[in-house]
Amino acid sequence: MITERITSNPETESQKSNLYFDLPQGVFIDSGLKTGKDRSAMKPVFSNQYPGIIGNCLEMQKVYRLMTMVAHSNSTVLLLGETGTGKEVIARGIHQASTRKSKPMVTVNCAALPANLIESELFGHERGSFTGAMDRRIGKFELAHQGTIFLDEIGELPLELQVKLLRAIQEREFERVGGKTTIKVDVRIIAATNRDLEAEVDANRFRADLYYRLNVFPISLPPLRHRQDDIAELANFFLVRYCKITGKKINFISNRVLQQLKSYSWPGNVRQLEHLIERSILLSDDSVLREICLPNDTGKNLSDQEIFKNKTLIDVEKNHIIAVLKKCSGKIAGEGGAAEWLDVPPTTLHAKMKKLNIVKQDYFPQKI
Numbered sequence: 001m002i003t004e005r006i007t008s009n010p011e012t013e014s015q016k017s018n019l020y021f022d023l024p025q026g027v028f029i030d031s032g033l034k035t036g037k038d039r040s041a042m043k044p045v046f047s048n049q050y051p052g053i054i055g056n057c058l059e060m061q062k063v064y065r066l067m068t069m070v071a072h073s074n075s076t077v078l079l080l081g082e083t084g085t086g087k088e089v090i091a092r093g094i095h096q097a098s099t100r101k102s103k104p105m106v107t108v109n110c111a112a113l114p115a116n117l118i119e120s121e122l123f124g125h126e127r128g129s130f131t132g133a134m135d136r137r138i139g140k141f142e143l144a145h146q147g148t149i150f151l152d153e154i155g156e157l158p159l160e161l162q163v164k165l166l167r168a169i170q171e172r173e174f175e176r177v178g179g180k181t182t183i184k185v186d187v188r189i190i191a192a193t194n195r196d197l198e199a200e201v202d203a204n205r206f207r208a209d210l211y212y213r214l215n216v217f218p219i220s221l222p223p224l225r226h227r228q229d230d231i232a233e234l235a236n237f238f239l240v241r242y243c244k245i246t247g248k249k250i251n252f253i254s255n256r257v258l259q260q261l262k263s264y265s266w267p268g269n270v271r272q273l274e275h276l277i278e279r280s281i282l283l284s285d286d287s288v289l290r291e292i293c294l295p296n297d298t299g300k301n302l303s304d305q306e307i308f309k310n311k312t313l314i315d316v317e318k319n320h321i322i323a324v325l326k327k328c329s330g331k332i333a334g335e336g337g338a339a340e341w342l343d344v345p346p347t348t349l350h351a352k353m354k355k356l357n358i359v360k361q362d363y364f365p366q367k368i
Helices: 010-017 058-071 087-096 115-123 159-171 197-202 208-214 228-246 255-263 269-283 298-307 313-327 338-342 346-355
Strands: 077-080 105-109 148-152 173-175 182-184 188-193 217-220
Touching: 058 087, 058 217, 077 087, 087 105, 087 148, 087 188, 115 159, 115 173, 159 173, 159 208, 197 208, 228 255, 228 269, 255 313, 255 338, 313 338, 313 346, 338 346
Parallel strands: 077 188, 077 217, 105 148, 148 188
Antiparallel strands: 173 182
16 A cells, blocks of 8 residues: 655654654664664665555555656556555556656546536636636646646546546547537546446446546556565654654564454555544554554455354364464464463463364465
């Protein structure tokens, strides 16, 4: 994910909150602890040329590469991904990196408009063209002339309007509702959906010809559960944002909370992470975020039931300790370590590991 960056001066904010970031504008994440490290010697958390996007995991690097390839062209882009993965932010990043960046990017949420108003919203209408049309209205396509139009949730567009959109995409021309004059526009089209459009085509819910027109340059956005390396950075970003909004003084997120965040499956993706951090900040009275309000991860629980089925108590205990050690990246003692998670002294955990014959290779495989 992805998220839009705060616009305040990050250096000033970091001095006030004792939080350091290294987003592309030059701030560092230091979790508020006195590490004794010289900030000038710290390495950037990530580097990419899209300042409105956070994340540098391998999956996001693939997204950045595709964005760079297509940004300077006029080709139609289709963004694919689950709800909350940041499709609009990626669309804005492509627009800002294109030659059209000085012109507007107009967003249309196809799922949020009543079916009888979508055509008027996209193409405009003339005065008196239908009941309630008291004035001429300029549509989104005209407003986006020489810029970019972002068609979000394109899979929700009714079939009867898909053919009209197809013509606008093919010919870059249309008529307003109730109008007779053909209007030509120069627009770059970016569409997005969380649906499987190929399956929608097979089910006759989406026109095949429109799908092929939109699917010129598809970019698939990874869900947050596939972006483990980005979770801490995203969480810290939202911590700074909502501490600033709410006036709370929370300096950093505990290692235990970060491990919990990394272990969760995130069905709502980055949007869910953002809202959970906001809620947890409001509920916290500490200078450290030590609790996170994660909902029950039912999918994960079902998976665990399958894993432990038909196993002995010793097997279950051993597997559970290994699973916790993996979540803690092999760390046993200290904050965020496996002993803290299991609520036992580190010496007890070491003894239990020895008894169950748990070796380092079980939870921290050696690189070949």
